[in-house]
Amino acid sequence: MFSTKDAFKQQFLEKYEIMYGKSFEESTLPELYNTLGQMVREYVSHAWIETNERNRANHKKQTYYFSIEFLLGRLLGSNLLNLGVQDVVEAGLKELGVDLREVEEQEVDAGLGNGGLGRLAACFLDSLASLSLPGHGVGIRYKHGLFDQRIIDGYQVELPEQWLRNGNVWEIRKASQSIEVKFGGDIQVSYGNGPLMFHHINAETVTAVPYDMPVIGYENKTINTLRLWSAEPSQFRPDKGDVMKYKRETEAISEFLYPDDSHIEGKILRLKQQYFLVSAGLKNIVRTYLKNNDHLSDFHNKVAIHINDTHPVLAIPELMRILMDEHGMGWEEAWHITTNTISYTNHTTLSEALEKWPISIFKPLLPRIYMIVEEINERYCRGLWDKYTGDWKRIEEMAIIAHGVIKMAHLAIVGSHSVNGVAKIHTDILKEREMKLFYDYYPTKFNNKTNGITHRRWLIKANPELARTISEAIGDKWIAKPEHLSALLPFANDAGFKQKAYEVKYQNKLAFARQIKQLTGIAIDEHSIFDVQVKRLHAYKRQLLNILHIMYLYNRLQEDSNFSITPHTFIFGAKASPGYYYAKKIIKLINTLAAKINDDPKTKDLLKVIFVENYRVSLAETIIPAADVSEQISTASKEASGTGNMKFMMNGAVTLGTMDGANVEIHEEVGPGNIFTFGLTAEQVLAYQRNGGYRAIEYYHHDQSLNQVINQLINGFFPVPAHEFETIYDSLLVQNDEYFVLKDFGTYVRAHEKVGEAYRNRDQWLEKSIINIAKSGRFSSDRTIQEYADEIWGITRS
Incomplete structure (x- = not known):
C-alpha cells in the first residue's frame, strides 16, 4: 500500500472511490483526510494483531496506564512519521495535486484531555510503542472535550468541543467486548461455610463499550492500544423508573471531560466517571488475563497497572472487589496482589488539588467499594497504631477516611507498591513536606521519575x-x-x-x-x-x-x-x-x-x-x-x-x-x-x-x-x-x-x-x-x- 509512490497513488484512488462512490476530481479535503486515515488504519491492522499475539505467546508482563486524560493532538502526521511512509505519501499526493499539509489540517484535535497531565500520557504511549514495550492506555471516550475557547470582547467564552462531529477515523468500536458497571443499589451479604459472599443488588447498570485506537511505534512494527470506554444504556437494567432519564444520566458519564463539580450533581457525575473508567478497565484486563491463565494468583507478575494522578485511584478497591467477590480470594491474598500490581504517580504539591470525596456522596453511589475502602483504612490504621501508639494526631493526619471524607491520595499511597513524583524537586518536596508522614512510614515506596516528552x-x-x-x-x-x-x-x-x-x-x-x-x-x-x-x-x-x-x-x-x-x-x-x-x-x-x-x-x-x-x-x-x-x-x-x-x-x-x-x-x-x-x-x-x-x-x-x-x-x-x-x-x-x-x-x-x-x-x-x-x-x-x-x-x- 505504501511501498512506492505509484502503489500508494493507485491504492489511494481506489480506496477513495470505494468509500465515496464518486470520482477523485469531485473530492473534498475532509474526504481525502478520511480516505488516508482509513488506509493507515488498515495498513497497521496486521502489525496490531501481531503485536497482541506476540505479547500473548511470549507471556510478557504488560502495563496498563490509566488516565482520565489523553491529550493526543492530531494523529495523521505522527502516524505517517512513525510508520516511515510520510515521504511516499507526500510525493504521491503531490502528483495528484494535493498538499499533505492541507489534508492534515482537516483533522480535529481529539477532545480527550486538557493540559500537561493528558499530554504526558500521550507522550508516554508514544514512547512505550516506540521502545517496543507492552504498554497500553486506558481512558474515557469523551463525546465532548473540555470546551472550545472563544475570546469575545476580551472574555473567555466556552463552546462545546464537538471533536466527534465527523467521526474518528482512528477508532474501532468493540461492542462484543462491552463490560457492565454497577452504581448505587444495595449489598447483600450471604453467610455460608466458606468466606462471606457479597452480592450487589438493585444496582443501576451501565454498559461500557470499548473503542480501540492504535498507538504506532516508530519504525518498529509495534502497535499498542489505547482503549477508550464509552457509557451506554444497559440491556440488563431493572425495569424501573424513567427510561429517558436513565439514558441521559448514563450517557452523561462519557459526555464531558471534567464536568462542572460546583454542585452535588456534578460531583456525583465526576465520581461516576472515575469508577466507570477503572471498573470497565480492570474487568477487561482480568478477563483478558484469564483467557491465557488458569488462576489469578500470579496476576501481579503478569500485569502492571499505573494510575496517573488520583482520578483512577478507585482501581485499588475495585481490583480488591474483583479478586474477592468475583473470584473468591481471601483478603490477604487479594491485598498482596493488588498492592503489587498498582503503582501511582503524584502530580501536585497543592493540597487543594488532592482529591477528597465526602462519604455522603461516595457511600450511596459505590456501596461495596466504600465497604472495601473502610476495611483498607481500618487495617491500615491498626498498623499505624502498632507503630505510633498514642500518637492520635499523626494517625488522624495519615488516615484514608477522616472527618467525613475519603482522601484519595492517601488511598493511592497505601494501596500501591510505588509512589513517584515527576521531577527531582517535586519528589523531594513530597518526601520532606507534603507526604513526609507517609515517606517515614513507607520509605521504599517513594521514587522520582522526571517527566519527558516524545x-x-x-x-x-x-x-x-x-x-x-x-x-x-x-x-x-x-x-x-x-x-x-x-x-x-x-x-x-x-x-x-x-x-x-x-x-x-x-x-x-x-x-x-x-x-x-x-x-x-x-x-x-x-x-x-x-x-x-x-x-x-x-x-x-x-x-x-x-x-x-x-x-x-x-x-x-x-x-x-x-x-x-x-x-x-x-x-x-x-x-x-x-x-x-x-x-x-x-x-x-x-x-x-x-x-x-x-x-x-x-x-x-x-x-x-x-x-x-x-x-x-x-x-x-x-x-x-x-x-x-x-x-x-x-x-x-x-x-x-x-x-x-x-x-x-x-x-x-x-x-x-x-x-x-x-x-x-x-x-x-x-x-x-x-x-x-x-x-x-x-x-x-x-x-x-x-x-x-x-x-x-x-x-x-x-x-x-x-x-x-x-x-x-x-x-x-x-x-x-x-x-x-x-x-x-x-x-x-x-x-x-x-x-x-x-x-x-x-x-x-x-x-x-x-x-x-x-x-x-x-x-x-x-x-x-x-x-x-x-x-x-x-x-x-x-x-x-x-x-x-x-x-x-x-x-x-x-
Missing part, C-alpha cells in the same frame, strides 16, 4: 527543518537514541551551524507571524523576541507576573524617552476552567492590555501582546518551534514538573524561569549561563508558608514602578468598568499575594533585562539556543518510560 512529535514532526539540520550535522543516531543530541555541543561554536539554526528559527517565526496575521489581523515583527507563555491558566503559574511586567515596560516606554527595549512580542495561550473566576479575569486582563498596547502608535513597534485563542496541541506545534524565550515562571515549589519547558528547550528556546519543577534539572543540564532564573527558591517559599512574615503591601509601597502597575488595575488606566480587575488587585494586596508575585517582580524585571541584552548579541544567543537543544535529550519520554519499565513496572521489550 521528540518524535515535538522535534521531528513539529520542527522538521531543525531535525534535518541536526541530522546533517551529527547523523541520525539521535532519532533512536535522543541522548545523542549531546553530539551537537561542539556545534554551539560553529558559525555555519549557527547560521543554519538561525535560518530555521527565522522561518518558523515567519510562519507563525503569518498565522497570527490570518487569525487576528495583527502584524507582528518576526525579528522581535518571541516570548511565550502557553499553558493552563492558574494563579500559581503566574501569568499575572508576566502581565504586570508588560505593563511596567509600557509605562517606561511612555514616560522615559531614553528608555528602550529589544522589540518584544509576548505570546499567551491558555484556557481557564469554566468555574475558575479568577483565572478568567486574568484572560480578560491579558486581552485588555493587548488592545491598549497593540494600538498605541508610540509603542507598537517595540511591544506587542498576542493571546492565542483555543490553545491546543496542533497550535503548540506551530508556536513552540517559533519561540525564542520560554516563560516558566510558576511560584517555586508549586509546579510539579512541567513539560512545556522541555518542548521549548528541544526547539532551541531559552528558559526564563524560577527554580521550580523540571526547570531545576534543565538548569543542571545547560548550566547557569544558558538559562535565565529569578525569584524565591522553593525553600524560601516553604519557609514563608510555614513561618509567615511575608507582607505584600510593603513591596507595593516601596517599589514605585510596582505601585504604579497595581494601581492601574483599578484607577481607570484600562477602558473597562472600575470594578473589572478588583479581584486581581485584592488578591495581591488584601489577600497578601498567595503566590509571591510582588516579591519576585523585581528579580523578574532584571532577568528580562538580561534576556534583552543576550538576544542583541545574536552569536551569543544562538550558542545558548544550540546548547539547550543539545542537552534536551535527557528530557525525552523514552528515558522516562525506560525508567518506569525497569524500576516500577518490570516490563521488557516484546
